[in-house]
Amino acid sequence: MRLQLSPELEAFREEMRTFFTTQVPQEIRDTVASRRDLSKAQLVESMRTLNAAGLAVPHWPAEWGGRGWTPLQMHIWREEMQLACVPEPLPFNASMIGPVIATFGSQEQKERFLPATANIDIWWCQGFSEPDAGSDLASLRTTAVRDGDDWVVNGQKTWTTLGQHADWIFCLVRTDPTAEKKQRGISMLVFPMDSPGVTLRPIELIDGGHEVNEVFFEDVRVPAENLVGEENRGWDYAKFLLGNERVGIARIGATKRLLAQAKSYAREVTVDGRPLAAEPRMAARIAELENELMALELTALRVVAHSTDGKPHPASSVLKLRGSELQQAATELVVDIAGPLSVSSFADGGSAVPDWARVATPEYLNYRKVSIYGGSNEVQRTIIAGTILGL
């Protein structure tokens, strides 16, 4: 048991901090700090800056750009990135399809996709959820039928995040409708979004933004070589992918930064002649969130130290569950600090409402998603009750 980071890790932390705060364009970091949406060009530039320095995909195998870091180094990398308002590497590339191809793909697929994925020369999107397959993902109905050297894909995906920017999609498809267990008949295919028969339709969200899409497939022909791993093993790859997703999903550094911002916002708002930040109930609310976040950060540090063979510790469900709740609590706090200003979401240049108050409610509404995606919090409770408590 030891509290301090070793001198090597302190130096590592400093190196990360220096890179993130000096090498990533300020204009991009300002956009994140002001909690505005990033453009495609900004996300690409940021990820390429990281990739050029070997910081985009440190968790990948070394031959494909990985750094062989310990889980603790990974934690520090992620934490410093979020605290510095650096956009994280596109998750669809860096933590979803990249590790799947690196682990289960053919040598040819690795050479073809991994360098382009790390450098975001290919922008990937995720074709998992369907209108009737949400938390019950294995009930998905999109089919792929073998026809000569091709698979022919038909069906529909939904909640495809940033699909409007995507070059390629990784897609779970049913290849054996007769399989005894529905999980056994699923495969993973990858194909370009501009393949004939692919149609993308935006979904407008309650925050007014366009973040997710529906994707329709009508007789989309996918070459057989675009099957990832083995036929009918797609569910295993999906579980591997979702397990990886859960570790980074707590976004502790980002919530920490938002709480720090909330404190400064609360100093800007005056209640009965004194700053809202000085209100005991407001101070207590912030202090409690800070403490809960610290407890989660310490738990993340404990859990990462115990993950073996790259498999997530079962307690990583705690990180997803609590991490999402705290992200939501922090966005709710900012709306409450903004008070009546929080309705002025779409005010333009002629408004006196500060930017942070304008984005407060859209962000709060948008963040309802975080307890739903990546395995809903109810799914995480099921995992904790089943895997950990044996219930």
Added chain:
Amino acid sequence: MDFTFDSEQHDLREAVRGLLERAYGDAEQRRRVTGTDPGFDEKTWARMAEMGLLGLPFAEEHGGMGAGPIEVAVVAEEIGRVLAPEPFVEAVVLAGGLVAAAGTDEQRTEVLGGIAEGTTLAAVAHAEPGTRWSPSASAVTATRDGDSWSLSGVKEPVLNGARADVLVVSAVVDGGTALFLVRGDAAGLTRTGYRTHDGGRAAHVRFDGTPADLLGTDLADRTSVVERVLAEARIGYAHEAIGSMDTALRTTAEYLKTRKQFGVTLNRFQALTFRAADMYVSLELARSTALWASMVQDAGGDVVAAADRARLQTSRAGRHIGKEAIQLHGGIGVTAEYTIGHHTSRLTAIDHLLGDGEWALSRLAAGVDGHETVDPLGAPYTG
């Protein structure tokens, strides 16, 4: 940064667990022990002394083992796991801690040596009726007559106050709070003991011109010493609470798997298993915070601030788990013959003895503007 026990700490845990399992593995045994004075088992206490547990954090030259906060945490957690009524945190961490911090070399050798051997039971007389969780004294005053001192006033509740061989008493002196040692057989000392709801013992202690020895030599204000040792005891209690919560959760999960209603075991009801999952989340977050606080203490960081953070987290978790454990058990959870309610009772006592969650939160809230973010691996926690 390392959250794992080394092999010696692991061995210590196994040894303590073995001893306490033998003593209290059968819950009836705890009921028997807590049913009669002094509320703990003198034989088990003696075995703990033989094992070196009662002198764990004291310096070797004072008869102790020279171990650190992590070892104390290990023992406290095992105490909580079986609800052992032996007053480890109260006598060793709190009473012993005050003597170690403020006593002369001679006082340390005598009192700490006696605690370590199990021959001296020390109790802290600090709490006063009508006030709460203050590091300073107000209801007992100390009067000097030449080289000797006497105390007057009332302390309550004094844990194990009736059984104690020596009391460590905080009292008002000119310019602050000083600490004194009072022998159990001192003149003018009236102790009225009673049972506490968690099976322990407390006492109303009246000092009426009672002769006392000043702890230490110079008449310095000891408020900050009391504050620091109380913080160390809060961290000790945090681990005791973690042990209790861990058992409460495991007992509850086991019950859900075996108890049948409507023809099926209770773990078939998602309304119940989800609540058990939330208990696990509370427990693990509190455990991380408690372990961190002990590491802060070990590193010489700001132990008072760390203890407040641990206090808040374990208070919330203790209430959550204590209440849910009873609810998920149903009616049997409120019976005295079943163990689960005793965990809730002990967690409730721990929550109120040295400062509750809301109290800790007020202190943290007062300092919330003093930092931009909380870095548990940075200042002021790394020393």
